[in-house]
Amino acid sequence: MSRDGPAPVYLGLPTAPRGVGHLRGTEPFPVAARRALGNSQLRRNLGRATATIRAKRAAVVSELPDWEQLRLAGQAIKTETMRHLDRYLEQLESQVAARGGVVHWARDAVEANRIVVDLVRAAGATEAVKVKSIVTDEIGLNEALAQAGIRALETDLAELIVQLGHDRPSHILVPAIHRNRAEIRDIFLREMGDADPGLTDSPAALTEAARLHLRRAFLSARVGISGANFAIAETGTLCVVESEGNGRMCLTLPDVLITVMGIEKVLPAWADLGVFMQLLPRSSTGERMNPYTSMWTGVTPGDGPQQFHLVLLDNGRTAALADPAGRSALHCIRCSACLNVCPVYERVGGHAYGSVYPGPIGAVLSPMLTGVEDNATLPYASSLCGACYQVCPVRIDIPSVLVHLRARHVEESHGRLPSPEAVTMAAASWVLARPARYQAGQRAGRLGRLASRDGRLRRLPPPLAGWTVARDAPAPPAQTFREWWRAHSAGEAGRAGGVFPPGRRSRGVPGGRPPGEAP
Amino acid sequence: MRIALFVTCLADTLFPQAGQATVRLLERLGHQVDFPEAQTCCGQMHINTGYQAAALPLIRRYVEVFEGYEVIVVPSGSCTGSIRHQHAMVARRGDDEALARRAEAVAARSYELSQLLTDVLGVDDVGAYYPHRVTYHPTCHSLRLLGVGDRPLRLLRNVAGLDLVELPDADVCCGFGGTFAVKNADTSTAMLADKMRNVLATRAEVCTAGDSSCLMHIGGGLSRLRAGTRTVHLAEILAATAADGAGDGAR
Numbered sequence: 099m100s101r102d103g104p105a106p107v108y109l110g111l112p113t114a115p116r117g118v119g120h121l122r123g124t125e126p127f128p129v130a131a132r133r134a135l136g137n138s139q140l141r142r143n144l145g146r147a148t149a150t151i152r153a154k155r156a157a158v159v160s161e162l163p164d165w166e167q168l169r170l171a172g173q174a175i176k177t178e179t180m181r182h183l184d185r186y187l188e189q190l191e192s193q194v195a196a197r198g199g200v201v202h203w204a205r206d207a208v209e210a211n212r213i214v215v216d217l218v219r220a221a222g223a224t225e226a227v228k229v230k231s232i233v234t235d236e237i238g239l240n241e242a243l244a245q246a247g248i249r250a251l252e253t254d255l256a257e258l259i260v261q262l263g264h265d266r267p268s269h270i271l272v273p274a275i276h277r278n279r280a281e282i283r284d285i286f287l288r289e290m291g292d293a294d295p296g297l298t299d300s301p302a303a304l305t306e307a308a309r310l311h312l313r314r315a316f317l318s319a320r321v322g323i324s325g326a327n328f329a330i331a332e333t334g335t336l337c338v339v340e341s342e343g344n345g346r347m348c349l350t351l352p353d354v355l356i357t358v359m360g361i362e363k364v365l366p367a368w369a370d371l372g373v374f375m376q377l378l379p380r381s382s383t384g385e386r387m388n389p390y391t392s393m394w395t396g397v398t399p400g401d402g403p404q405q406f407h408l409v410l411l412d413n414g415r416t417a418a419l420a421d422p423a424g425r426s427a428l429h430c431i432r433c434s435a436c437l438n439v440c441p442v443y444e445r446v447g448g449h450a451y452g453s454v455y456p457g458p459i460g461a462v463l464s465p466m467l468t469g470v471e472d473n474a475t476l477p478y479a480s481s482l483c484g485a486c487y488q489v490c491p492v493r494i495d496i497p498s499v500l501v502h503l504r505a506r507h508v509e510e511s512h513g514r515l516p517s518p519e520a521v522t523m524a525a526a527s528w529v530l531a532r533p534a535r536y537q538a539g540q541r542a543g544r545l546g547r548l549a550s551r552d553g554r555l556r557r558l559p560p561p562l563a564g565w566t567v568a569r570d571a572p573a574p575p576a577q578t579f580r581e582w583w584r585a586h587s588a589g590e591a592g593r594a595g596g597v598f599p600p601g602r603r604s605r606g607v608p609g610g611r612p613p614g615e616a617p
Numbered sequence: 618m619r620i621a622l623f624v625t626c627l628a629d630t631l632f633p634q635a636g637q638a639t640v641r642l643l644e645r646l647g648h649q650v651d652f653p654e655a656q657t658c659c660g661q662m663h664i665n666t667g668y669q670a671a672a673l674p675l676i677r678r679y680v681e682v683f684e685g686y687e688v689i690v691v692p693s694g695s696c697t698g699s700i701r702h703q704h705a706m707v708a709r710r711g712d713d714e715a716l717a718r719r720a721e722a723v724a725a726r727s728y729e730l731s732q733l734l735t736d737v738l739g740v741d742d743v744g745a746y747y748p749h750r751v752t753y754h755p756t757c758h759s760l761r762l763l764g765v766g767d768r769p770l771r772l773l774r775n776v777a778g779l780d781l782v783e784l785p786d787a788d789v790c791c792g793f794g795g796t797f798a799v800k801n802a803d804t805s806t807a808m809l810a811d812k813m814r815n816v817l818a819t820r821a822e823v824c825t826a827g828d829s830s831c832l833m834h835i836g837g838g839l840s841r842l843r844a845g846t847r848t849v850h851l852a853e854i855l856a857a858t859a860a861d862g863a864g865d866g867a868r
Binding site for chain 2: 127128131132135423441442445446477478479480481482483484485487488498501504505506507508509519520523524526527530531532533536540543554556561562564565567568569570571572574575577578579580582583586587590
């Protein structure tokens with residue numbers, strides 16, 4: 099995946115720019131995955147954590163008799179929103195402005211970072227407290243702030259662990275899912291500065307250490323930065339859902355609040371929240387109700403932040419919207435249910451995906467935002483088992499979008515030197531298009547019997563060599579099915595007194611309607 | 618009933634016993650099986666690897682060969698899934714609306730084996746005899762694309778002599794995923810390792826499923842480890858009768 103040269107363009111719309119943010123990995127997925135698979139601590143941490151969340155989700159989802167109707171409602175609201183996204187965004191802008199907020203439009207990560215840096219500088223601050231926000235990770239906001247001499251302090255416990263550990267988030271909801279509590283204790287002792295040297299690895303002790311560490315920052319910060327789970331076009335209301343209350347501290351204590359939001363997060367009406375407030379907590383944390391739901395509308399004099407800025411971010415989203423077969427990736431509400439059920443994610447973890455959006459949804463969303471060529475191995479990072487689609491609260495058919503993106507990858511590679519895979523696929527199609535060629539191929543493949551022992555092949559040549567790394571391959575049998583059939587049908591015809599002459603049956607001319615005639 | 622068999626390219630070439638068993642089973646139940654020899658492949662491998670244009674002629678062939686039949690049986694959940702959920706979509710992407718409509722009509726008459734037996738032919742007990750300890754892996758596309766539910770288990774529970782053991786974490790993918798097994802061989806192998814651990818925990822001598830492809834994967838892993846558990850297609854179990862004795866066509 100070269101980052102040189104011009105960014106690929108899809109339907110003429112700009113994708114997320116290179117060189118900024120965290121939507122692209124530095125190595126292909128299979129390479130990163132291989133390294134992760136060798137980390138037994140990671141495998142154990144992930145296996146335990148995802149199994150726990152999976153079970154919690156399954157239990158609370160099974161309580162609702164109308165769960166499937168809720169999913170359909172969530173899908174319908176998102177589809178309607180995307181169809182008229184321009185209208186809802188302008189409505190949101192005018193409502194936020196009418197309530198005393200300021201709306202900024204950011205074409206991409208570079209523009210969004212510049213807007214936020216300018217706003218923090220204008221507030222005269224050198225430090226900002228942050229609510230857990232994936233979108234600010236997507237654009238690399240913390241790095242942009244650091245370059246401008248501004249320290250961004252992550253206040254979500256898991257984000258704090260990641261920040262102190264000089265690490266990257268590996269899960270949408272549980273950014274430090276790859277760490278166990280013993281590792282977290284080590285990070286706190288090493289990096290916090292004010293941690294008690296006798297700190298144990300009990301969850302209560304670790305949480306208390308974080309609480310003390312963060313309290314000073316909450317009380318002194320002049321600028322808070324957040325993302326948004328939802329924004330209501332009808333009222334101009336912003337909404338953040340979280341589990342700790344640290345987010346609410348950031349949203350209410352500082353004088354200036356800056357919210358960065360992907361444009362796909364808007365919802366048409368206040369009543370729509372009723373659907374998503376049921377879908378999201380049950381899908382994400384496996385809770386019936388979200389613990390801390392903060393909502394604010396513009397500025398309230400004398401109460402809470404006295405300046406509110408909303409940064410609406412595109413960063414490839416309009417390009418994603420322009421792809422009818424893939425745009426449903428924008429419906430995602432970041433619940434992470436698909437990560438927790440994905441057999442690939444559970445084994446390789448989030449870092450292997452190279453983007454802030456890992457797992458099945460990341461494997462579609464990241465290439466949609468960057469253009470497929472910049473994340474070309476992600477659409478293939480799935481066995482297409484369909485477990486993600488089954489749990490998605492807004493019914494994103496992730497396997498179908500993955501298949502679509504694979505096709506886009508192949509089509510957009512057209513005109514370059516064909517890969518060995520493309521040559522193989524073209525040859526296979528040529529062979530399979532005609533029964534005579536296909537049968538000749540079967541006869542040629544039978545040579546494989548020469549290399550077999552007990553009907554098994556222990557080593558296949560490229561491009562199939564990966565198969566026999568850990569698996570035997572079956573040797574071709576002495577007789578294909580169709581060879582057996584000819585003998586079988588001749589025998590049957592003989593027994594049936596020639597009612598069905600083998601020649602007629604073997605040509606496959608149906609006895610009923612002629613081919614092509616409608617039933 | 619007259620039933621056309623789409624045997625699938627994999628079973629035709631590498632696992633003929635699955636196709637033979639499908640024929641023997643349906644003939645034993647009193648049906649007439651046709652095997653139109655002009656058939657080749659459903660194109661799933663091309664579609665799922667991104668080569669939709671190359672899959673188009675294969676989809677056209679499937680439609681032309683089978684559209685004259687009222688009922689088509691496919692001894693594979695994932696090929697049936699591709700026929701039902703991908704053929705028309707690929708035709709439309711290739712700007713061939715006429716083919717898409719024909720593909721939808723043929724797809725509606727194409728059934729995975731357990732669907733055909735229970736839904737079309739109305740049989741839960743096929744009169745089979747198979748004196749072995751067996752565990753069943755529900756393949757992902759049978760389970761999630763086709764929604765076959767417990768149909769294969771209902772058929773297996775009625776097989777005389779069969780000791781059916783539940784597979785732990787049965788609905789988790791075995792890691793095959795077509796070219797995924799080669800493109801992401803390490804991840805695929807890690808998934809296979811967990812599937813094999815669960816299969817071996819059942820102490821079954823046979824692991825069965827409705828897809829030769831997933832069985833090739835699980836069986837290839839078990840064979841490499843000389844684990845002592847073999848994989849057998851569902852059709853082979855359902856085709857076995859007391860006349861066959863304890864033999865089951867194991868390779």
